[in-house]
Amino acid sequence: MHDKTLTELKAGLNAGDFSSRELTEHFLDRIKRHDGELNSFITVTEEQALRQADAADQAIAAGDHRLLTGLPIAHKDIFCTEGVRTSCGSRMLDNFIAPYTATAVEKMATEGAVMLGKTNMDEFAMGSSNETSFYGPVKNPWDTERVPGGSSGGAAAGLAARLAPGATGTDTGGSIRQPAALNGVTGLKPTYGRVSRWGMIAFASSLDQAGPLGLSAADCALMLQAMAGHDEKDSTCLNEPVDDYLGALDQSVDGLKIGVPEEFFPDNLDGAIADNAREAMRELEKQGAKLIKLSLPSIKLSVPAYYVIAPAEASSNLSRFDGVRFGYRCEDPKDLEDLYKRSRSEGFGAEVKRRILVGTYALSAGYYDAYYKRAQKVRRLIRDDFSRAFKDVDVIMGPTSPETAFKLGAKADDPVNMYMADVFTIAVNLAGLPALSMPSGFINGLPAGTQVIGNYFQEGRILNVAHRYQMATDWHQQAPGGFA
Numbered sequence: 001m002h003d004k005t006l007t008e009l010k011a012g013l014n015a016g017d018f019s020s021r022e023l024t025e026h027f028l029d030r031i032k033r034h035d036g037e038l039n040s041f042i043t044v045t046e047e048q049a050l051r052q053a054d055a056a057d058q059a060i061a062a063g064d065h066r067l068l069t070g071l072p073i074a075h076k077d078i079f080c081t082e083g084v085r086t087s088c089g090s091r092m093l094d095n096f097i098a099p100y101t102a103t104a105v106e107k108m109a110t111e112g113a114v115m116l117g118k119t120n121m122d123e124f125a126m127g128s129s130n131e132t133s134f135y136g137p138v139k140n141p142w143d144t145e146r147v148p149g150g151s152s153g154g155a156a157a158g159l160a161a162r163l164a165p166g167a168t169g170t171d172t173g174g175s176i177r178q179p180a181a182l183n184g185v186t187g188l189k190p191t192y193g194r195v196s197r198w199g200m201i202a203f204a205s206s207l208d209q210a211g212p213l214g215l216s217a218a219d220c221a222l223m224l225q226a227m228a229g230h231d232e233k234d235s236t237c238l239n240e241p242v243d244d245y246l247g248a249l250d251q252s253v254d255g256l257k258i259g260v261p262e263e264f265f266p267d268n269l270d271g272a273i274a275d276n277a278r279e280a281m282r283e284l285e286k287q288g289a290k291l292i293k294l295s296l297p298s299i300k301l302s303v304p305a306y307y308v309i310a311p312a313e314a315s316s317n318l319s320r321f322d323g324v325r326f327g328y329r330c331e332d333p334k335d336l337e338d339l340y341k342r343s344r345s346e347g348f349g350a351e352v353k354r355r356i357l358v359g360t361y362a363l364s365a366g367y368y369d370a371y372y373k374r375a376q377k378v379r380r381l382i383r384d385d386f387s388r389a390f391k392d393v394d395v396i397m398g399p400t401s402p403e404t405a406f407k408l409g410a411k412a413d414d415p416v417n418m419y420m421a422d423v424f425t426i427a428v429n430l431a432g433l434p435a436l437s438m439p440s441g442f443i444n445g446l447p448a449g450t451q452v453i454g455n456y457f458q459e460g461r462i463l464n465v466a467h468r469y470q471m472a473t474d475w476h477q478q479a480p481g482g483f484a
């Protein structure tokens with residue numbers, strides 16, 4: 001049952017081949033047996049899952065078939081879930097029981113989804129390896145001595161090991177796509193404003209976006225169909241009609257124009273990674289797509305611009321964690337100042353503190369113009385590069401990540417090296433565009449991913465491109481051994 005895609009499980013449920021309770025129990029049992037090794041879940045919500053599964057079975061019996069009725073989904077622990085601990089991977093929120101549910105999660109529940117639990121992540125979604133989690137690192141199921149990527153590492157690793165058939169994640173600079181690539185699964189970051197951010201704990205509000213991770217592009221389309229749409233509770237959530245993502249999957253890619261930016265294939269890129277992405281594009285070429293070389297000259301500035309803008313926004317967003325209103329409070333504070341100081345020093349981990357310091361510095365009087373304002377100008381140049389490119393091409397492709405899964409600890413003491421893990425994903429967030437990572441093969445036994453970037457609100461197009469690729473290949477069907 002666990003090797004099936006969500007799309008297949010949905011058909012099985014609707015045909016009565018098995019019940020949602022059986023399906024849910026199957027995945028809960030797999031989590032019990034295998035997650036000790038992977039650490040992909042922070043919280044498993046067994047009782048709630050079984051309750052939702054029973055309700056789904058009743059709905060199916062009554063002929064009420066919605067998009068996700070009876071399908072078990074794992075949610076990243078950044079989404080508030082009413083009555084359930086929502087930790088964001090931090091000691092700061094270890095004791096935080098959310099009083100309400102994030103819109104993205106609520107919309108999936110309304111479509112009948114069953115919540116299995118909350119997945120592990122880098123603390124406050126800051127990281128590319130899942131090593132900054134207060135709950136310990138997640139292991140990559142393809143090689144448990146390696147990282148799963150981050151920050152949605154728990155989602156991607158749990159999905160790859162088939163502990164959940166579908167998952168949610170968030171992507172501020174690559175946190176859905178990079179772990180999807182490192183675990184051999186498909187992950188989609190929608191257009192900024194496509195999915196509501198309400199109830200999603202904020203890291204960098206102008207970049208954060210929620211999206212699905214699945215075993216196929218079709219599964220991501222199914223989940224996005226439920227997640228996307230206007231929400232009056234989030235003023236940045238755009239009031240645009242939601243496309244028929246499922247309906248668009250099968251379209252032909254004959255004549256599709258694929259832009260291939262030279263900046264995604266720099267001279268120092270690992271040859272195996274470059275070959276892997278080129279091979280994926282050749283597969284689409286066989287189906288009639290045309291490859292068009294282009295240049296996005298400003299994107300070489302995306303990592304430095306991001307590491308000013310994201311920490312600046314984070315320093316502001318994270319000021320709400322003061323030991324008074326939410327979460328962790330230090331023992332026996334002497335006075336108010338001591339309460340703030342110690343609650344924050346003890347509640348946050350090292351990477352989060354580094355970002356708060358960098359961000360506060362970049363926003364301070366005297367440095368604001370030199371750093372923050374300049375980074376915002378670079379951001380505009382990056383956006384303009386993409387806008388120009390999308391006049392000539394339909395999608396843009398390249399590798400998702402400059403390397404496959406690295407060893408646990410390999411970059412833990414070298415933040416700048418860690419930041420480079422997102423060199424191919426960050427520009428997309430700065431521009432607010434949608435992009436997807438799809439499995440495109442293996443290098444020395446480890447999964448590699450190829451990125452497909454679309455113009456604003458072209459989620460349907462990039463899902464379609466990935467789906468056509470997946471109809472011709474079986475990389476997305478490979479599963480790691482050892483999790484029977």
Ligand code: GLN
Pocket residue numbers: 125126127128150151170171172173174175176203310419422
């Ligand atoms: N790895 C990047 C960072 O640490 C991106 C994280 C994310 O997308 N949430 O900020």
